[in-house]
Amino acid sequence: MFTGSTTNRALAIFAIAAALLIAIGWVPLDTDTGIVEKVRRQVTIGDALAPTLASIFIGVGGLLLFFQGASPADGRLRLANLRYLALLIGLLLLSFAIMRWAGPAAVALFGAGESYAALRTTAPWNVIGYFLGGTILIASLIAMIEGRPSFRAFAIGVVASSLLILLYDLPFDDLLLPPNGDV
Amino acid sequence: MEVWTYIQLGIAAVFQGPDLFAIAGFGVPVTPIMVLLGFLLGIAVGATPGLAGPMAMAISLPILISIFGFSPDALLPVMGFLIGIMKGATIGGAVPAILFNTPGTPDAYMTTLDGYPMTQAGKARKALKIAHVSSASGDTFSDIVLILCAPFLAVLVESYLDLPEKTALLILSLAFIASVIGNSVGKGLISMGLGLLAVYIGTGEDFYPRLTLGSQTLAQGFPIATAILGVLIIGEVFKSIEDLWHDHRRAQKRPSYTEVGDQHVHRADLRRIAPYIARSAVIGTAIGALPGVGSTLAATLGFTTGSRRHATKSPDATQFGHGAPEGIASTEAANSSVSGANLIPVLSLGIPGNAAAVFLILAADSIGGFNPGPSVFKFTSGSINPELVMAFGLFTIMMLANLFNWTIGGGFMRVVGYMIHIPKHILLPVVLLLTFTAIYVQEARMSAIWFAVGFGVLGYLMRRLGMSPLPFVIAFILGGKLEETARQAFAATGGDAWFLFTNPIAAVFMALAVTVIVFSTRTRKEPAQ
Numbered sequence: 001m002f003t004g005s006t007t008n009r010a011l012a013i014f015a016i017a018a019a020l021l022i023a024i025g026w027v028p029l030d031t032d033t034g035i036v037e038k039v040r041r042q043v044t045i046g047d048a049l050a051p052t053l054a055s056i057f058i059g060v061g062g063l064l065l066f067f068q069g070a071s072p073a074d075g076r077l078r079l080a081n082l083r084y085l086a087l088l089i090g091l092l093l094l095s096f097a098i099m100r101w102a103g104p105a106a107v108a109l110f111g112a113g114e115s116y117a118a119l120r121t122t123a124p125w126n127v128i129g130y131f132l133g134g135t136i137l138i139a140s141l142i143a144m145i146e147g148r149p150s151f152r153a154f155a156i157g158v159v160a161s162s163l164l165i166l167l168y169d170l171p172f173d174d175l176l177l178p179p180n181g182d183v
Numbered sequence: 184m185e186v187w188t189y190i191q192l193g194i195a196a197v198f199q200g201p202d203l204f205a206i207a208g209f210g211v212p213v214t215p216i217m218v219l220l221g222f223l224l225g226i227a228v229g230a231t232p233g234l235a236g237p238m239a240m241a242i243s244l245p246i247l248i249s250i251f252g253f254s255p256d257a258l259l260p261v262m263g264f265l266i267g268i269m270k271g272a273t274i275g276g277a278v279p280a281i282l283f284n285t286p287g288t289p290d291a292y293m294t295t296l297d298g299y300p301m302t303q304a305g306k307a308r309k310a311l312k313i314a315h316v317s318s319a320s321g322d323t324f325s326d327i328v329l330i331l332c333a334p335f336l337a338v339l340v341e342s343y344l345d346l347p348e349k350t351a352l353l354i355l356s357l358a359f360i361a362s363v364i365g366n367s368v369g370k371g372l373i374s375m376g377l378g379l380l381a382v383y384i385g386t387g388e389d390f391y392p393r394l395t396l397g398s399q400t401l402a403q404g405f406p407i408a409t410a411i412l413g414v415l416i417i418g419e420v421f422k423s424i425e426d427l428w429h430d431h432r433r434a435q436k437r438p439s440y441t442e443v444g445d446q447h448v449h450r451a452d453l454r455r456i457a458p459y460i461a462r463s464a465v466i467g468t469a470i471g472a473l474p475g476v477g478s479t480l481a482a483t484l485g486f487t488t489g490s491r492r493h494a495t496k497s498p499d500a501t502q503f504g505h506g507a508p509e510g511i512a513s514t515e516a517a518n519s520s521v522s523g524a525n526l527i528p529v530l531s532l533g534i535p536g537n538a539a540a541v542f543l544i545l546a547a548d549s550i551g552g553f554n555p556g557p558s559v560f561k562f563t564s565g566s567i568n569p570e571l572v573m574a575f576g577l578f579t580i581m582m583l584a585n586l587f588n589w590t591i592g593g594g595f596m597r598v599v600g601y602m603i604h605i606p607k608h609i610l611l612p613v614v615l616l617l618t619f620t621a622i623y624v625q626e627a628r629m630s631a632i633w634f635a636v637g638f639g640v641l642g643y644l645m646r647r648l649g650m651s652p653l654p655f656v657i658a659f660i661l662g663g664k665l666e667e668t669a670r671q672a673f674a675a676t677g678g679d680a681w682f683l684f685t686n687p688i689a690a691v692f693m694a695l696a697v698t699v700i701v702f703s704t705r706t707r708k709e710p711a712q
Binding site: 053057 | 245246249250361366367368369370371372373374375376377379380383387388389390391393394395396421424425427428608609611612613615616617619620623624626627628629630632636640643644646647648649650662665666669670673674678680704
């Protein structure tokens with residue numbers, strides 16, 4: 001388990017290592033111009049300077065943090081936090097996958113040969129993904145907090161997703177709910 | 184064009200803009216209505232623990248842009264609504280702090296110390312009235328200082344600062360923000376460095392977009408909305424959901440209160456609290472004018488200063504922390520006077536000082552036609568500078584919001600007490616979906632949602648590690664401008680690599696930047712030893 005200044009030291013070492021990696025590896029390999037460039041006998045600032053300076057800030061921050069004493073407001077990162085984060089990201093991935101694919105799947109099954117791209121501005125096809133994905137997102141998060149799935153959580157998900165569809169989709173023709181902007 | 188002409192044009196832009204509807208043949212202009220709606224929403228949001236003004240501003244922005252579009256006419260109604268939220272949330276935060284010992288916003292924590300004991304003594308309504316008067320006074324004072332100072336500061340910057348000095352000023356601002364926010368200079372610098380790094384991905388002047396790892400998605404860079412909403416809003420929601428996840432089995436009793444006796448604020452009460460309001464308004468305004476120093480520090484300083492005065496001048500009266508009306512006045516005047524002054528660096532230098540200011544800059548950036556910074560305050564001869572008209576329009580909006588605050592703010596504060604009963608564990612997942620939706624409708628691509636999740640995780644980790652996300656966000660906003668100004672300064676000085684140190688004013692700014700970091704490092708070390 002990390003505590004107080006141990007977390008700070010771990011963060012400091014990570015920041016210093018990341019800064020070195022960015023400044024020595026990533027920036028030189030992934031930019032076409034250097035720190036400064038000479039174009040037609042004129043010296044200009046290259047694209048590598050700004051990110052290199054950013055990495056220096058990260059590195060200096062890491063160094064200052066490494067030698068900083070412990071304080072009550074240091075913050076702690078426990079294994080339980082990472083477990084929660086993994087669970088949360090899993091729920092988000094599931095919800096967004098449903099949001100992305102439920103509409104095209106519904107069209108493939110019941111769309112009479114039409115493509116989803118052709119129907120993405122047509123109700124109800126355009127809101128199926130958002131409605132299902134949004135409902136799952138809200139219901140699963142409420143269930144996670146309450147420690148059990150419930151009909152109430154599902155109902156809240158249904159109502160909230162429907163209200164957001166009414167808020168964004170019905171009044172505005174130019175607004176596209178996910179995933180209709182890039183399918 | 185003279186100042187007076189621009190003031191008239193600014194007022195006209197607010198009151199003679201497009202009409203929302205007509206009553207008996209008279210058109211009702213849209214901007215004042217939007218200010219009113221934003222203000223009322225802000226009070227409700229501030230009174231809801233778990234929500235905050237910046238959250239409401241973030242979620243409202245895409246809806247507002249969809250309603251009003253990207254034309255110059257859209258700027259004042261949109262900014263009016265956002266400024267209304269910003270001001271309303273400040274006073275709304277005091278409601279649950281006083282009634283239920285639960286601060287609606289972090290800066291209202293000190294209000295609980297005297298507000299809740301007053302509620303327990305049956306003086307809830309009186310405490311709310313004192314909070315309202317103090318908050319409205321501090322806010323109005325701060326706005327007057329903003330209106331008087333911002334144009335002069337901008338004119339000074341434009342007159343005396345050239346490209347090298349402007350580059351150095353941006354570096355000084357970033358160094359100051361990284362040093363003063365949070366509990367560690369090291370963490371502030373890491374946060375700032377990450378923000379700069381993020382904004383430089385996929386950008387640059389070369390044909391080849393830098394730092395993209397060969398990805399076409401990264402080649403477009405991170406959209407500003409995903410970075411800001413991800414780190415500021417989604418990261419906060421992630422953290423709050425985890426806190427609720429751990430606390431969900433803890434039985435929560437629904438708070439209630441009763442009122443006993445006289446609830447009026449008499450002239451004698453006002454005379455008693457006036458010196459505390461005045462002192463705290465000055466403290467809050469001075470603190471608010473510095474970028475990055477938030478209203479929580481202002482409230483703490485206002486409370487501490489007021490407490491010392493009260494203990495000396497009135498040793499026999501109820502002391503701070505035990506239900507003293509002066510305690511509420513000191514805290515609320517201080518935290519409310521930050522909001523107007525925080526716009527001084529925004530309007531005069533283009534540097535956002537807090538989360539609310541970040542969303543105002545984001546709105547201006549999204550709509551276009553108004554770039555907050557010193558160039559706004561150019562008094563042109565012959566032709567009209569439309570940005571200056573907008574600036575005076577914004578000043579008019581702020582004074583209009585104050586008028587709403589003085590007239591209906593107090594009454595509305597007293598009816599939003601029920602907002603505490605909205606269960607946070609239902610509210611936060613809805614806010615999360617709302618934020619993702621707000622991001623998608625602006626960007627219209629799924630990659631924006633993935634970026635937002637990534638920035639949300641970053642914001643969550645920052646909070647867990649005791650690192651403020653605000654330097655990240657401000658560096659993300661200023662990073663592009665910093666690089667562009669530095670490139671221009673380098674070219675203008677004939678490729679002088681030492682341009683930041685050969686010019687006296689720039690050298691002073693750079694020395695100050697180093698001093699503020701060293702000084703902050705030392706002052707933070709001392710308490711730890």
